Amino acid sequence: MSTPRVALLMGSRSDLERLEPxxxxxxxxxxxxxxxxxxxxxxxxxxxxxxxxxxAAGLQVLLCAAGGAAHLAGVIAAHTTLPVIGIPLDNPPxxxxxxxxxxxxxxxGVPVGAVGVGRGGPLNAALLALxxxxxxxxxxxxxxxxxxxxxxxQVLVQDAAVxxxxxx
Ligand code: RP5
Numbered sequence: 785m786s787t788p789r790v791a792l793l794m795g796s797r798s799d800l801e802r803l804e805p806x807x808x809x810x811x812x813x814x815x816x817x818x819x820x821x822x823x824x825x826x827x828x829x830x831x832x833x834x835x836x837x838x839x840a841a842g843l844q845v846l847l848c849a850a851g852g853a854a855h856l857a858g859v860i861a862a863h864t865t866l867p868v869i870g871i872p873l874d875n876p877p878x879x880x881x882x883x884x885x886x887x888x889x890x891x892x893g894v895p896v897g898a899v900g901v902g903r904g905g906p907l908n909a910a911l912l913a914l915x916x917x918x919x920x921x922x923x924x925x926x927x928x929x930x931x932x933x934x935x936x937x938q939v940l941v942q943d944a945a946v947x948x949x950x951x952x
Pocket of ligand 1: 794795796797798799823849850851852853854873875
């Protein structure tokens, strides 16, 4: 098996189910992620060590999902210069605004790219990671173009169906 280029980290096992679409999307494009549970708060040393060693391990993009006081992406970004994408999760009782702000509002100098809260977040995080890899991977870039064309086709089919219903 080849060295993973993307890692998907989550703060807790309880996050995994909502991240399955991200894992499935990466796999769809032939990118098998390294999937880990690492917590900024409960395993701070392990999280820092993972980030510090990530580039040497061959990783190129790090996805970090957490809910609530979602500091995982920020802590990981503090220990690496690899691109870090934060996935804020919609945990109760605050529904994800807490995680979104914790993930996105980084101090200048330590960047974290944050995707949205909700169903699209994990999916977009995976696609964004693929786009980053696609900069230096023409095959992957071509696959992303095909995916983009597929989205267009889907909407055109929907449009035609809706228009046909309205005419009937
Ligand atoms: C965060 O705390 C995790 O990412 C998770 O979303 C949240 C709650 O974790 P558990 O109490 O379910 O383990 O760090």
